[in-house]
Amino acid sequence: xxxxxxxxxxxYFFSEFLKENLNNKEATFLDIGCGSCILADTAKExxxxxxTCADINQNAVNLARCKGYKSxxxxxxxxxxxxxxxxxxxxxxxxxxxxxxxxxxTITTGGKKxxxxxxxxxxxxxxxxxxKGKIYLLISSIxxxxxxxxHNPKIVxxxxxxxxxxxxxxxxx
Ligand SMILES: C[S@@+](CC[C@H](N)C(=O)[O-])C[C@H]1O[C@@H](n2cnc3c(N)ncnc32)[C@H](O)[C@@H]1O
Numbered sequence: 001x002x003x004x005x006x007x008x009x010x011x012y013f014f015s016e017f018l019k020e021n022l023n024n025k026e027a028t029f030l031d032i033g034c035g036s037c038i039l040a041d042t043a044k045e046x047x048x049x050x051x052t053c054a055d056i057n058q059n060a061v062n063l064a065r066c067k068g069y070k071s072x073x074x075x076x077x078x079x080x081x082x083x084x085x086x087x088x089x090x091x092x093x094x095x096x097x098x099x100x101x102x103x104x105x106t107i108t109t110g111g112k113k114x115x116x117x118x119x120x121x122x123x124x125x126x127x128x129x130x131x132k133g134k135i136y137l138l139i140s141s142i143x144x145x146x147x148x149x150x151h152n153p154k155i156v157x158x159x160x161x162x163x164x165x166x167x168x169x170x171x172x173x
Pocket of ligand 1: 006008011034035037039055076090091092107
């Protein structure tokens with residue numbers, strides 16, 4: 001089973017963004033691809049009470065459960081029934097690299113071109129979003145934007161790191 005993703009620059013950037021932007025303590029919050037639960041932990045620090053974690057990696061789900069979160073082992077929304085006010089995903093977004101081991105691919109690779117998982121996520125997340133809810137998705141300037149742009153994302157935060165720029169997109173229904 002894959003290792004849990006150790007928080008990196010992308011995780012800390014997303015966490016800082018949430019610290020500034022999560023203001024409704026009554027909002028239901030879903031951390032998809034929770035990994036170490038850094039985003040769920042940020043939501044908890046901000047006083048949110050209704051937090052759910054999900055990941056395709058059972059190790060991450062087990063950790064989330066140990067931390068006391070409602071936890072679901074799911075490939076994106078396949079095993080998720082509820083709707084939420086806020087849905088976050090620090091998505092795998094890199095194009096496929098055949099030299100990369102299968103285990104770390106789950107964490108980093110967003111599909112052949114890099115946008116397949118983000119796109120699948122956007123389509124499914126809209127079905128699981130309450131009216132007036134918000135989706136926050138982290139991708140990179142490396143991720144192809146042609147198809148993602150059709151969903152009218154708003155870029156709400158940017159950060160340059162090394163050879164790429166991290167982007168947080170906000171989407172609504
Ligand atoms: C870049 S890591 C982010 C982890 C953590 N949220 C953070 O910000 O540090 C991506 C996470 O998404 C999970 N993941 C990848 N594909 C997934 C899928 N199809 N459904 C659910 N989770 C997925 C991985 O297991 C990993 O935990």
